[in-house]
Amino acid sequence: MKGKSIFSLFITLVVTVVLVFLCVFGVGKDSKTLSMANIKLGLDLSGGASILYEADKADVTEEEMASAVSLIQGRLDRKGWTEAECSKSGDNRILVEIPGVDDAEQAIAELGQTAQLMFMDMEGNVLLTGSDVADAKKEVADVDGNGVTEPYVSLKFTEEGTQKFAEATKNNIGKQIAIVLDDSIQSAPTVNSEITDGNAMITGNFTPESAEELAALIRAGSLPFNLNVIQMKNVGARLGADALETSLNAGFIGIAIVLLFMIAVYKVSGFAADWALIIYVTLELIALNVFNVTLTLPGIAGIILSIGMAVDANVIIFERLKEELLNGRTLRSAVDSGFKRAFPAIFDGNITTLIAAGVLFWLGTGTVKGFAQTLMIGIVISMFTALVVTRIIIKGLMGVGIVNPKHYGLRIK
Template identity: 65%
Template sequence: MKTKGRLMLFIMLIMALGLSAITYYGFGQDKQLSINDIKQGLDLSGGVDILYQADKENVTDEEMAAAISLLQGRLDWNGWTEAEAAKEGTNRIRVQIPGVDDAEEAIQEIGQTAQLAFVDEAGNVLLTGDMIKNATKQVGATSKNAPSIPYVSLEFNDEGKEKFAKATEENIGRTIGIVMDEEVISAPVVQSKITDGHAMISGQFTGESAENLAALIRAGSLPFNLNVIQMNNVGARLGADALSTGVLAGLVGIGLVLAYMVCAYRLLGFAADWALIIYIALDLIVLSLFNVTLTLPGIAGIILSIGMAVDANVVIFERIKEELIIGKTLRSAVKTGFSRALPAIVDGNVTTLIAAVVLFFLGSGTIKGFATTLMIGIIISMFTALVVTRVIVNGMIKAGFHNPKNYGFRVK
């Protein structure tokens, strides 16, 4: 029995050490799954925050999705791989660019409106993006006996249909360039006159690149402009100070929690602390795995979920204490204590999880960051409190620690 208990504790020790090593060192040169691989928000790394608003009240979801795709494409073209564009409200888009110092310069780089045009080889504008009714990714054969490949299908409105028919008739054998903000994104060769209001752009497309091109073309035909209504700079130094302050606050809080649990519950507290270390490591790995952007409110969400994890252990330990007082053995008290604490723990965590889900879907910006880390933390904390802590406590009992006094309980 003692051998089995020691084996259980040894496995938990290896688990804690292994997960801690992963969070610190990660995998490979990029240190994947480590704390260094976690994306940092503007309030931690510094950068630029820009809020755009459409100059039209009734904007459809499709139009907003196209505008977001346009802005994200421009961010990628400028090499801002960590930058993100996201919908906010019904007609606003928030763009966050970590590591950039000048908001006005970033706005000039991104631009405010999508200028799409079809031009001939001499540079003459044949028709503009507002004449395109729709652009979609398709997969099929672009010529007879050809294999199926991804391509972009265009559909013009009545004005565009007429002008495109004239343009293709006059440019057979030549290219018509599709230009977005003075950059050629495609230049297909005209094979014949097209009169049905439909066109096809084929080339060396993947499914993803064809979808991206279709989204850019749709964005170029947006019936509204994007106006900057707010821009903020977050200095890199300010972000670094915020990160160090947040980490320090977290370490102090965790340290006090660890010390309190050992003082109050002795071996049970030590088991809870052991499980808490595993929880923190798992939480950080999941944040890195799912590319969650960490912000200061996000750090607050992590600390709050740590408190909930400890609270679950306190509920369990108090249930065990009640069972010991009525005369049950330690092994029986532990089994019953975990069973009776389960409904209260699940109810408390589920209600908090519901609130976090509501914040995530209805909130934005930093509120969503807080909700994300809180949701992840709640799920992991329930696992560590109900499973990991139980394995450690049972391992201690089987290893020979039978005296209730060693667990902080004073019973007759």
Template identity: 50%
Template structure:
């Protein structure tokens, strides 16, 4: 009875995961395939690569440039755009849903212009005079408070000293590309080139303000060196054809496993169905961006999951044909297959990790789906399949033929 309950429990869990993967929850279909972000090659959009003009910048300057571009994208309502550093000198911007690359380039523009102005609109300091702007936690008299600490160069120190002396009790307005991002009030003259912007900041908002100030003080220009566009129709055609190929391939695998490995194959089919559902749920949960290489990663990991089951069932078949009972053969088959399966999957997992850390864009998508798929495939093959096989044996299904053996 206990074994029957295990089988029912596993099947019920699979039904739940399949339902979540297909329908999801709530209006946003959370956990479902509809909640997975599609990359440019599937959804359509533009990809732009910017390169630094001049000498190779520091990593902090590149991070500030990313922040500047992200701010401009948000302002243009490109909320699903992605900005990533490539190498030491390049930044890639992917913007879904845009057809004209030049339109996107014009929207992003060149290096950000940061100005500090008095209440009459006179520029008292420019972004080029800022050495650094960092988020800090400082004791402002009422406990630690999130602030932005700014350091100026020599020219900026003199200009800011004069401006703060003349504007005590008045605001100094900070603008990025003409947009007001902060307007702190001058409490005292600042003569050492170091100032603190305080206010009702959270740690996150203070860090964002620091990034935006640094973005306006970039010592280099960003030049678009390449751009490409993918039409939405072309992207969806590629997605639909890839999805159809994946479904057809998956069904063929299910039929093959059931025909060749009998009851063991049916158990593998159940575990594979759970595996695919879990992959969809996790990709939806982490809001991963799915690309064509990402789909390839999922299909590859399905193949590895099938391969693990084939190794296990072959070992079980060999144990049965050597004269062991079905119960003993199942335990022995898993034990003998374990090291080979783990070694093969771990080496592939290491490769996926390296691709994720060193790659970008579609390479990261492939590495993400491959890595998730490998972990889940080992779980379904080594845990779920084992539970089901043991439960079927305990329930009385002990005919060796059902497990690929030739002895009755």
């Protein structure tokens, strides 16, 4: 029994060391995957520009908004702002966040207001523009007639665009017509015959995702509305760094106080809770990497709140444990009963908070969503560490001979 307990504690220690190593150094010399350094920081922590666009048209459809988001994200990528994010905010607004940019007005000027979609021949002459396209969507069919289906993009032109496209294809049989969006060639199919029905297809080595993306970009190029800037703000890099440093210092001090308090009040049980809390923090940081969460100041608040809930769960368990000891149960029986009696209260409390966080994530935007994300992740992990990891550690410590009830916080007057 003692050997089994020692082995259990040893495995838990090894897992803890591995998790800490991953958080500090990550995987890969350059990428540092899963490390703290690999966590994406929001503008309030890293500095940058935030721009809020609004469509100048009422009753914008979901498809149109998705196309606009795809367009702007593509522009951000082509400008080299690979860390920038573009997301829908509300029904008709789009939020663009660009880390590392100090001048929001300059970013707006570089992004521009509307898309420029063109169909060009090999000599660079413009044959059609985005205004001539009525619709574009991803399709899957046997394009080559060889029995193998593949994704492609189907185009539907306007009445005027149909006439232009018929003339363009007639004059360029055997040649390529390039589809250009914002000066970037998206595709350059070869014309096989004159097309007069107003329909066309773009084939190539598409995946379902890339075909959908290209269709979205083409739809975006022919959006019937402009995007107006209604809010822009700059966050200095120094200010963001100061906010991050202050938040981390506050978090470290708070966790240190909690660790000391748990040991002082609950002795061995407190040590087990502290050990589980260290595992919790490492799992939380790794989860932020895995789920690609952008960490913001409200997100840090969500993490700290979930740490408090993890500690609260342990407190409930240990108080139940002490009650069982006072009722005359043996330590082993008291531990089993304490965890069993504490579970309903812990589960109900965490589930209600999880539901509230889910509603915030569903209805919220921006930093509110970031807070909800970290809180939900933290709640799930905290339940695991409090109910499973803490129990494993306490059972292991009991198995190696630490069985005096006083060592588990019991005080008999």
